[in-house]
Amino acid sequence: MADSAIAHGHDAGHGAHVTSTGLSNNKMAMWMFLGSECLLFGGLISTYMLYKGRVNSGPQPDQIFDIPFTSVSSFVLLMSSLTMVLAVSAAQRKDDRNTNLWLTITALLGATFVGGQVYEFTAFYREGLGFTTSLFGSSFYTLTGFHGVHVTVGIIMLMALVGMISRDRIPGNKAETVELIGLYWHFVDIVWIVIFTLVYLIPT
């Protein structure tokens, strides 16, 4: 049976295996993981939507949000999706130099966003919104904090990817690895679009 040996692909090492669906194992696994993440953010967003009006004596959402500032940092994050696409495209052309370049730019844009979030959190804290001030505070910091952690993990993965590509230490299919991290990165961006709209743009 000549074709039977190929029907058992496993783990990263052998990207060339043919699978039953045609989609590689790694990519399907990443999609499944992201599907699961939707429910994680779904739970956090629901919690925020329930509690956004419950401010006790603390500040109201519209009193402290700085929409122009957050719009700019959101724009930066969304642009990082563009550079991520360019990185994937370069990886598929086997152009390591440009892959690394775009990955680094993506990471820098992501870091700018996280920096903006840190600045924003500090400003809110000075204006009287602590983590324990009110239900609004708790749920706001939890939701945006979870997103920030996701971006940070993404940045670490991007930088690790750059390091591993330049030393040629990526096991398996390099272009697909870049693409998988790209999927994660786009997901985190899309979640931010939802959060930005629901948390910042829609008035309470």
Place this chain on the structure above:
Amino acid sequence: MAIIERPSSEVAVVGGASVGVKPSEALGVFKRPAASTSWRDWLVTVDHKKLGIMYGVAAFFFFIVGGVEALLIRLQLIAPNGKVLNADQYNQMFTMHATTMVFLFVMPMAAAFANYFVPLQIGARDVAFPRINAFGFWCFLFGGIFLNSAWFLGGAADGGWFMYAPNSSTLFSPSHGIDFWTMGLQITGIASLTGAINLIVTILNMRAPGMKLMRMPIFTWMVLVVQFLLLFAIPVITVALFLLTFQRSFDATFFDVASGADPLLWQHLFWIFGHPEVYILILPSFGIVSEILPVFSKKPLFGYPIVAMSGAAIGFVGWGVWAHHMFASGLGPVSVTVFSMATMAIAVPTGVKIVNWVMTMWGGKLSFTVPMLFSIALVVQFTIGGLSGVTHAVAPSDTQQTDTYYIVAHFHYVLFGGAIFGLFAGFYYWWPKMFRKQLSEGIGRWNFWLMVVGMNLTFGPMHILGLQGQPRRMQVWTEARAGEGFFNLGFWNRVSSIGSLLLAVGVLLFIINVVYTHKSKKVAIAPLDPWDARTLEWMTDSPPKEHNFDTIPTINNLDEFFHRKYAQDANTHELTQVATAEEVLAEMNAHPDEHIHMPSRSYWPILLALALPIIGYGLIYNRVILAVGAAMVVLTMFGWSMEPSTSPDDDFDPPAPGDGGGHTKELAPLG
């Protein structure tokens, strides 16, 4: 392990102790662990069959722990003014009994069967991500140990297994028990989530040629549905657990009513996870009996596509019924009506399955072996539990029953009579496949009848107790308020406690059976196909070789193995045996595949999993420990990601066939 050139049959035996193999330097930090027969191999193995056995052993251990907790509860209630446990200990006992049975026994035991048999049933050589599989097992084990370590560190969680807010806040539960509970469940949650992704990809992507979705054995189908439920349910409980952790450890106010919080938030989050969880517990057992009933009825499963699709339907509708756990919380008439209707609707696909099982047996040549007995018991007991479940769907009736023993009776009928009987059916059915020996039918019958009688004596009276108003989680009862005549609560509590002892003896007999089967010289090696089975996992050696199949079979039929053994006359539809199991296997092995890649052992899964309880302890006791654990996570993740799944070298000879026992094959160096 690298490339196995030619499997089995003609290779010379490499005898004696393990032969040292020099693994090539992998790209990771550590040298790749080599194959060996020592106990260390179990720490680094990525073989789905070994991991399945490890899941099984660990889960059974927790079954004993949870069982002892249950017995203590029943001993406390056997007589009026019980003095076995004080109120605080009693709270911990019922909380940990439920938590242990749900998260540390039924779920991982289902994972044990799924791990062992899904790759075999679909004709794969391993799961899609063997190292993640190992990681999942270690997360479950370490999470379970972490959760139970609370007993020795100031007391276990005491808020009931659904841990309602605000009762779970530090004000009402000042010990660290609930902190251990939240972190422990987060860690076992990681096990479930990674396991879910792994098995979904395995089932969708790694089927043998010709194994279409509608040719998959029902057990694999049910596992697939369960993994999707886990995939989407686990993140919801993750959110709830994080919120509770933030409240208890960092003074957030998510469930603090005084700060304006809504205590229903926890209930909604918990049950959006919790109701799919119910199906996560039962569907694997449904899958197991759907394998067993046809085999011992000598008939194909009645309405295979209907059974598969009703399983999937349960999976979908299971998402829309969670608020039936909250009818007494004042949701409002519209919500109550909607959830009441949805709950009644979900009884339909479940009923369809029961009808299909009965129709499978109808007119069949039944043989009442122990696995068959357990399967029939599941059908009967689960139906009783299902019917009392329908009475909860009727909201006014449920309002009366909420938080009474009637609820306790219901979920023990579906969980013990359903899920656990299914798992025991699986033990008896697959034991000869996994260990080459058949569990004693004689002891097995005692095991079965004691469990059935014990179960009905234990949980049957709880219907009466509950309808008479005995509250769930009641710590003591007094003679003065027990009532008279048939409805005397003291009498039924005593019956229930005596039943639980019978049940315990039944479970003990299972352990005795296992010991007897493997120690006694009288028990012969089981034949290759002791039950005249139908599905692919029987179409290989017992126990299967590390690479499962010498040749990956091409699948032409549902119940492929059966169709290779039997031919049907086109006119009379009569079946005639055309080959024995041994002949089928010999034919398959005549042309073994070449260059079989098997995944290599790795240190990283156990190391990464080990870091998680360290983070847990750090969160509870000391932030420095937390930092150490977090650093371990980052470092091990890097180590893991740089290690290829398969060693890049070809330094290994073909494996010796070994002695056919459950040992790892020894590998000889090429030179």
